[in-house]
Structure formats: C-alpha cells, structure tokens
Amino acid sequence: MEPQTKRWKGSECDTDSWVAYPVLSDEQSQDVELIEAFAAPIVNKKETSRLVRELSSHYPLNSLQHIKRVRAVKAKGSPHPLEVLVCLVSDAPDMTVVDIKSLLPSDKVKPEGLGEPFVVKVPARPPLTRPQFELASKHWPTSFHEDKQVTVALKGELFGPAQKSMMHTYMMSAVAAARAGHELGMEAVGAVVVDPVMERVIAVGHDCRGDHPLHHAVMVCIDLVAQSQGGGCYSFDKYPTCTFTAPTLATTENPPDSEGSSQPYICTRYDFYVTREPCVMCAMALVHSRVGRVFYGAASADGALGTKFKIHSQKDLNHRFEVYKGVLGEQCEDLSSLDQTKRNSLQEKR
Numbered sequence: 001m002e003p004q005t006k007r008w009k010g011s012e013c014d015t016d017s018w019v020a021y022p023v024l025s026d027e028q029s030q031d032v033e034l035i036e037a038f039a040a041p042i043v044n045k046k047e048t049s050r051l052v053r054e055l056s057s058h059y060p061l062n063s064l065q066h067i068k069r070v071r072a073v074k075a076k077g078s079p080h081p082l083e084v085l086v087c088l089v090s091d092a093p094d095m096t097v098v099d100i101k102s103l104l105p106s107d108k109v110k111p112e113g114l115g116e117p118f119v120v121k122v123p124a125r126p127p128l129t130r131p132q133f134e135l136a137s138k139h140w141p142t143s144f145h146e147d148k149q150v151t152v153a154l155k156g157e158l159f160g161p162a163q164k165s166m167m168h169t170y171m172m173s174a175v176a177a178a179r180a181g182h183e184l185g186m187e188a189v190g191a192v193v194v195d196p197v198m199e200r201v202i203a204v205g206h207d208c209r210g211d212h213p214l215h216h217a218v219m220v221c222i223d224l225v226a227q228s229q230g231g232g233c234y235s236f237d238k239y240p241t242c243t244f245t246a247p248t249l250a251t252t253e254n255p256p257d258s259e260g261s262s263q264p265y266i267c268t269r270y271d272f273y274v275t276r277e278p279c280v281m282c283a284m285a286l287v288h289s290r291v292g293r294v295f296y297g298a299a300s301a302d303g304a305l306g307t308k309f310k311i312h313s314q315k316d317l318n319h320r321f322e323v324y325k326g327v328l329g330e331q332c333e334d335l336s337s338l339d340q341t342k343r344n345s346l347q348e349k350r
Helices: 045-058 130-137 148-154 161-183 217-228 280-288 329-349
Strands: 034-042 070-072 082-088 118-123 190-195 200-206 271-276 293-298 322-325
Touching: 034 045, 045 082, 130 148, 161 190, 161 200, 161 217, 161 271, 161 293, 161 329, 190 217, 200 217, 217 271, 217 280, 271 329, 293 329
Parallel strands: 271 293, 293 322
Antiparallel strands: 034 082, 034 118, 070 082, 190 200, 190 271
C-alpha cells in the first residue's frame, strides 16, 4: 500500500531527487480484507425504508458499521435500481438452497420488495487511508473518515520546497557525521536532532561503538541532547563531530508535556534525522525520549521503524511519533556500501 521511495538522480543539492514517504501502521498499510455477505435486489423502491429498518433490527451487522446498507446499481439496463445487504454468510443458517424466504424470519422481516439473494464480498474493516477506501469502495459503498495529512503524505506532497530544503540540509549533516565516524573506524551512521519550531540543530552524532556496544548514532544523540539540558551519562569529547548546543530560552518555556518544567523532557517535539533506519533498541529509546518525528534515509534489515517492526505505531506504548523514510535515500544507501566494503576487507585479512 505504501509507495516505493524514488531513486536518487542528480546533484546532492537537488531536493527533487528524493521524497519523504510516511511509514504507516500495519492497519493503515495492509490490503483490504473482504468477507462474504448475502445481498438482495430491491425490486420495489417504495419498500426500501421498511426493508432497511427491519433488516437492521434482525441483522444489525454491528461489526460492519462502516458499510452502507444500500447501494445503487450503476449497471445500465439493470432491472432494479438498488441492492441491500441482508446478512453475513456466517450469520445465515446452513442450508442447501438459499432463497430470500429462508434467510428472513417471516415474523420479523417481510420479504415483499426483495429479489433473490446473491453473495457479495464487502470490506471487513473500515478504511484508514484513501488507497484503502478506493479499493474498499470497488466492492461495496463504504464510509471513510479521511486523515488528509496522511493522504497528502502518501502522495509525497506533505513537505513543501522550503521544508524540503531544510530537511535536505539536516540529513546532509547526518551524512557528513556518518562519514566522519567511518573515517574513525566506526559504522557509517549519522544522526542529527533538530528543534523544528526554532529550526535549530540541537545535537549531531555518529556511531561510537568502538568505545561502547550500545553507542549507536541515535543513542549518542539522545545522550548529547540530555547533556544540552544539563544531564547526560557519557563523554564524546574525543569525537569532534559529536556536538550539542543548549536550547534557547524560547524553546524551554512551557514546552508540551513539561507540566511547568523549565525544559523539555529530553527530546520532546524534536525531529531526528538518521541516515539508517533505527534498530529496536534505538527505536525504544526514541519512544522513551518523547521524540516528535523521525526521518531516515536508508532502510535496515533489522530496522524497527518500518522494515522488521513498526514500534512507533504500537498502540500499547505510551508515546507514538511520526516516521518518514527516503530522505536523501541514495546518499544514505551509499553509506551502507562503505560499511560493507569495510566488512569485506576485514574478512579478507582473516
């Protein structure tokens, strides 16, 4: 359901060379599931209101509140203008011959005005995105409460030229940090933390696992943000590219979720730009640090924000955030080739 990221062509400054697509939840990105139901033609339009009322009373279809009970027949030359859902196939008693009288108890639903039933497939769940809605509507008329931001994002049109220019700059900083880390023998992964309101870089970091197995680029940046707020647990002084700047007064006055605190809770409402899709550990750290949005360039086989898992959309977690993929996708994928070259070189030496 989700569009594929466009391949990069052109110069490194070309913001038209990439598109940031949303990484949606499984519910938003899965195919439309269909279930079988019995429908029947309404051969007498004057009976429509009564039929809908009586059918809804006997077969309420509580699990299909998103489905419209009656649909218009668009086929030219059709002998009847309307069709109505009678019941789910699973709700009907087992019978060798299906006819309208056998489906309807005579004491509750009068069959006058209905033709003989037939089987149709209808959407089992309400559509959450416009692509799902369009597919669902091909089978039976369906209600849809559209999230217009998701619709625009799926088209790759959520971010305008000015926004993309800033995003491009931030991810290029992450790419530069990744290359700096690679030159020091680390994995070529970089990250940048941004306050989107002030358009200000809060921290820049790269992979530092040469010193500690848990110092992935995201973990480094989270600690650097904590240092910018007077906390933090580690020192990255020997890595000149790993830096932070203290938030300005304007960014610390009554931020969301602060409950009157003088500063945000670590990464509240901040944006993360990461060259490679974060792993499970880093994704959970982003949850706990209350990040606002995550943008990454290259997918990872063990990635936890779209590839292997979608931790950011888990309903049982106490914080969720938006994720977008494909920002400078080609350049970020090139970083992965640097790591592969290094691994091949080490294997040859062995």
